[in-house]
Amino acid sequence: MLTILYDGIAYGMLLFVLACGLSVTLGLMNFINLAHGAFAMAGGYCTVILVNRFGIPFALGLPIAFLITALLGGIFERTLYVHVYARSHLDQVLFTIGLVFMAVAAVDYTMGSSQQFVQIPEALQGQFEVAGIGMGKYRLLIIVICGLLTVALQLILTKTRFGSRLRAAVDDQRVARGLGINVGAVFGITFAFGSGLAGLGGALGAEILGLDPTFPLKYMIYFLIVVTVGGTSSITGPFFASILLGIGDVAGKYYVPKLGAFVIYAIMIVVLIWRPQGLFARGAAR
Amino acid sequence: MSARADEVTLYLKRRARWSPLEIAFWIFAFATIWLFPGKYLILKDTAILALFALSLDLILGYAGIISLGQAAFFGLAGYFSGLVAKYGFIDEPVIALICSGVVAAALGFVTSFLVLRGSDLTRLMVTLGVSLMLGELANRYSNITGGADGLQGVEIAPIFGLYRFDLFGHNGYVYCLIVLFICFVIARRIIYSPFGLSLRSIKGNNLRAAAIGIPVKWRLVAIYTASAGFAGIAGALLTQTTAFCSLDVFSLERSADLLLVLIIGGTGYLYGGLIGAVIYKFLQDWIANLTPQYWQFWIGLVLVAIVLIGRERMAGWIGAVRTFFHRLGARLAPHLPALGGAGSEGH
Numbered sequence: 001m002l003t004i005l006y007d008g009i010a011y012g013m014l015l016f017v018l019a020c021g022l023s024v025t026l027g028l029m030n031f032i033n034l035a036h037g038a039f040a041m042a043g044g045y046c047t048v049i050l051v052n053r054f055g056i057p058f059a060l061g062l063p064i065a066f067l068i069t070a071l072l073g074g075i076f077e078r079t080l081y082v083h084v085y086a087r088s089h090l091d092q093v094l095f096t097i098g099l100v101f102m103a104v105a106a107v108d109y110t111m112g113s114s115q116q117f118v119q120i121p122e123a124l125q126g127q128f129e130v131a132g133i134g135m136g137k138y139r140l141l142i143i144v145i146c147g148l149l150t151v152a153l154q155l156i157l158t159k160t161r162f163g164s165r166l167r168a169a170v171d172d173q174r175v176a177r178g179l180g181i182n183v184g185a186v187f188g189i190t191f192a193f194g195s196g197l198a199g200l201g202g203a204l205g206a207e208i209l210g211l212d213p214t215f216p217l218k219y220m221i222y223f224l225i226v227v228t229v230g231g232t233s234s235i236t237g238p239f240f241a242s243i244l245l246g247i248g249d250v251a252g253k254y255y256v257p258k259l260g261a262f263v264i265y266a267i268m269i270v271v272l273i274w275r276p277q278g279l280f281a282r283g284a285a286r
Numbered sequence: 287m288s289a290r291a292d293e294v295t296l297y298l299k300r301r302a303r304w305s306p307l308e309i310a311f312w313i314f315a316f317a318t319i320w321l322f323p324g325k326y327l328i329l330k331d332t333a334i335l336a337l338f339a340l341s342l343d344l345i346l347g348y349a350g351i352i353s354l355g356q357a358a359f360f361g362l363a364g365y366f367s368g369l370v371a372k373y374g375f376i377d378e379p380v381i382a383l384i385c386s387g388v389v390a391a392a393l394g395f396v397t398s399f400l401v402l403r404g405s406d407l408t409r410l411m412v413t414l415g416v417s418l419m420l421g422e423l424a425n426r427y428s429n430i431t432g433g434a435d436g437l438q439g440v441e442i443a444p445i446f447g448l449y450r451f452d453l454f455g456h457n458g459y460v461y462c463l464i465v466l467f468i469c470f471v472i473a474r475r476i477i478y479s480p481f482g483l484s485l486r487s488i489k490g491n492n493l494r495a496a497a498i499g500i501p502v503k504w505r506l507v508a509i510y511t512a513s514a515g516f517a518g519i520a521g522a523l524l525t526q527t528t529a530f531c532s533l534d535v536f537s538l539e540r541s542a543d544l545l546l547v548l549i550i551g552g553t554g555y556l557y558g559g560l561i562g563a564v565i566y567k568f569l570q571d572w573i574a575n576l577t578p579q580y581w582q583f584w585i586g587l588v589l590v591a592i593v594l595i596g597r598e599r600m601a602g603w604i605g606a607v608r609t610f611f612h613r614l615g616a617r618l619a620p621h622l623p624a625l626g627g628a629g630s631e632g633h
Binding site for chain 1: 346352354400403405406407408410411412414415416418419422423426538539542545546549579580581582583585586587588589590592593594
């Protein structure tokens, strides 16, 4: 029971790191980015190549994966995404699904369709027991890293100048522009950072979630659930939503394995009917 | 008051008239039965896809509801028609087809209340969630649906007890084409009725539509239900003509491809889905011959290119082609008055 809770929290933390970039882009520019998972996949494959082929230590591979995907996100944002912000939601959905299809086929072409594994250092494998609960070492690492990231993100968002600009832009773009905040630049940086986080999540999660070319399609729904259920107005909403989703999914798969992801979809639909703006939204529809 | 009503009736009547181009389109469609005898399988798939796209166009193009969950209705009706045929509940394919449509429409009616809440993103998630849930259920009850192996052992009785589904797909194709035509005529009737006009006004601005007394919610429920029914008929057709049904009828790819089909053809006019289906099937066949494994990449590229070029611009090109044809048609048949506002239909 407690092991399920533990695994669920680790899973949820991972989902949060993967999805929080998406929640910011959605809240800030009202932009539906279904291709977010593609960046996560890019991060995962970067780590696989770096660690397995070039023998770079795992601990160094993670930050590099973050940087590469952030760079990738920044380039894509400046060259492609900027043209689509002002378009209708339908155009955005089409555009990003197109990107996902391309990413899936391209990865399949270059890396093969088989599942990839990251070589994890010996020290992180195995379990240890605390008060009778078996805890995986790797999952503990995930919880620690993701926990630190969450705290750091919250601090950046609430304490720094950049954070206040970002929040101002999320709350009201036009007024923020009027006050001299360069919303485009804020958004570019945030997008790159969010993609980087997704990449880091993908790299960390390769072990738990599995990594193959269909990754962006398989987990796109999970990211979207986190964002829609959590709401886009804060960072705590998606955080609690991810933890809830993580625990719910692990528990659902453990207790009613045959129903698979049915539980999750059912919860999502119920929440969306109950609170269309998200479970933790501050009201006021945008 | 009554003068205005007469004006509206006249307007609708004028628009609902069959243009020479439309008649030519359908004559050509039925001529394919004799023109391409070796291509029945792909033609049949195209006809089914066209009907499916037509169903999405009804809600996306006319009512402005973005949906990633049309596959839910397609799949439900597909399994329904497969099961009734397998266990011999309904032996007549046409009756089974209609029943499947009704079942899908019932699901559409129930889920429409969920879909009508919230913003675009919520709608996207709910429609997607419904189809994924059905997919999970079909997987769970594999003793009924066959699970990942698909529904096997389906025996479809001859149509009206006369026309058997043959190996070459000739009768299957004719059957699909006739069903497509009938559904198209029904959809056309819906669109060119006052009801269809009210849908357009809801899509344009639903607050103003409500202000002039249109019951927005019920209109949307109605069209969503109808669209689900059409999607269901398409799904049942697929099962009946292939005598097989597998879990991928519920997949996200099916709904996403459908959006692409409609976007290629253009939303908001009835032929969009039909033309899109033809182009899409042709593209898919052609690309799959070039690179069997990676055709998805090119499909993605087409999507990205369409959005970056801009649908409005492309609709403009299509509009230019259409007015050209209308002028041509008017010149060839000078006694028929040219249809007013032909170009604006495409928007």
